[in-house]
Amino acid sequence: MSQFSKGLGSHFMRRIEVCIYLGSIVLASGWIAVLFLPPGLMADGQVVPALILYRSFSLICHQIPERSFQAFGAPLAVCSRCTAIYVGALGGLLIYPFVRTLLQRLDSHTRGSKWGGRGWFVVALLPMAVDVAADWLGLMPNSFTSRAVTGGIAGLAAALCILPGVIAAFDEWYRSERPSGLS
Secondary structure, three states: OOHHHHHHHHHHHHHHHHHHHHHHHHHHHHHHHHHOHHHHHHHOOOHHHHHHHHHHHOOOOOOOHHHOOEEOOEEOOOOHHHHHHHHHHHHHHHHHHHHHHHHHHHHHHHOOOOOHHHHHHHHHHHHHHHHHHHHHOOOOOOOHHHHHHHHHHHHHHHHHHHHHHHHHHHHHHHHHOOOOOOO
16 A cells, blocks of 8 residues: 555545544534524414424423523524533533544543443543433432533533544444555
8 A cells, every 4th residue: 555545645634534524524514403493483473483493302302491591582403401511512612623532531440440431421421411410319409500500511511522423433434345446
């Protein structure tokens, strides 16, 4: 294999990683924007499309109005915890290039542990789990703020865990199904 073809394959993989990264940011941003559509449509008097969207989002969220951020005088399509998870995930995607090396070090240090290379993700989910469990068990009611903060932490951690996995999966596929001329 020539140095040129090695370099070409590496260049191709790097471009695909950037496309996956940017595509993830576009998808996350679009998803967050869609959360604002139902209240925006309600404010514009377009009740039927707004209700269709609210109903669609009810499949993934309880949508309790008191537990939801408001826009245009109406609740967003999901509660504060869900909104924070999505915004936190976008935040995780945006900081990924700056923390990528740190994440790789964390993974290499925890790879042999009981939780595998992503044990830190389980730790990042603990605040949300404690918040939900304490409220459910009647030990301590959670608040709008606690739901939003713990959701944001979970979303940030999820993005930082999932994006490298998606990139690694594509890399594995690419190495086994290498396009001709890039071997």
